[in-house]
Amino acid sequence: MNYKILGLLALVVTALVALPAVAQATTVTSPTGTVITGEKEGKSENGHVILHNPIAKIECASELNGPIESHGAGVTATGKVKTLSFTTCTNSWHVTVVAAGTLVAHYTSGYNATVTSSGATIESTRFGTTCRYLTSETDFGTATGGNPATLDIAASIPFHSGSGLCGTSPTVLTGTYVGGGSAYYDS
Numbered sequence: 001m002n003y004k005i006l007g008l009l010a011l012v013v014t015a016l017v018a019l020p021a022v023a024q025a026t027t028v029t030s031p032t033g034t035v036i037t038g039e040k041e042g043k044s045e046n047g048h049v050i051l052h053n054p055i056a057k058i059e060c061a062s063e064l065n066g067p068i069e070s071h072g073a074g075v076t077a078t079g080k081v082k083t084l085s086f087t088t089c090t091n092s093w094h095v096t097v098v099a100a101g102t103l104v105a106h107y108t109s110g111y112n113a114t115v116t117s118s119g120a121t122i123e124s125t126r127f128g129t130t131c132r133y134l135t136s137e138t139d140f141g142t143a144t145g146g147n148p149a150t151l152d153i154a155a156s157i158p159f160h161s162g163s164g165l166c167g168t169s170p171t172v173l174t175g176t177y178v179g180g181g182s183a184y185y186d187s
Contacts, residue, residue: 042064042177044060045175045177051122053131054165058093060088060089066081066103067079067080078103080100093124095124101121102118103117105143121160131166133160135158138156151176152176153174155173
């Protein structure tokens with residue numbers, strides 16, 4: 001049985017999750033069934049991902065990349081995010097990645113997977129106000145296999161620290177990363 005699920009794993013911006021004790025096996029393959037390893041990257045579709053900060057909606061161009069470090073029979077597809085960046089953000093906001101974290105892809109059906117993030121710290125700053133958010137086994141989004149593969153982000157990232165203006169509730173991150181090539185997820 002072929003397992004095709006991670007390719008976009010490195011596309012998800014921010015780090016993610018420890019392997020569950022009963023992990024679903026996940027493998028990332030090409031359209032021909034060749035197992036994919038190495039670097040994967042993605043760029044925000046339509047130019048932006050959106051951090052729905054309690055103070056303001058922050059739209060930024062974003063890129064994500066990193067290696068697929070493990071996947072296959074009895075293993076969930078995993079990879080440390082090597083690069084996660086947010087640039088040209090709106091309304092004078094600056095979004096910085098303090099730590100990129102790890103992404104884990106969990107096969108769901110067809111050529112698709114859900115992605116979780118752990119260890120990613122994202123900091124948004126504007127005019128001396130700083131809000132920090134940290135992922136910890138946080139549902140990050142859905143990876144869809146194809147050519148190109150995509151990662152639709154729908155994350156609720158827990159508040160970590162910062163200004164009282166940031167509130168204490170999680171902030172929502174939305175958007176889509178599109179990969180530079182094909183990837184398919186399978187169990």
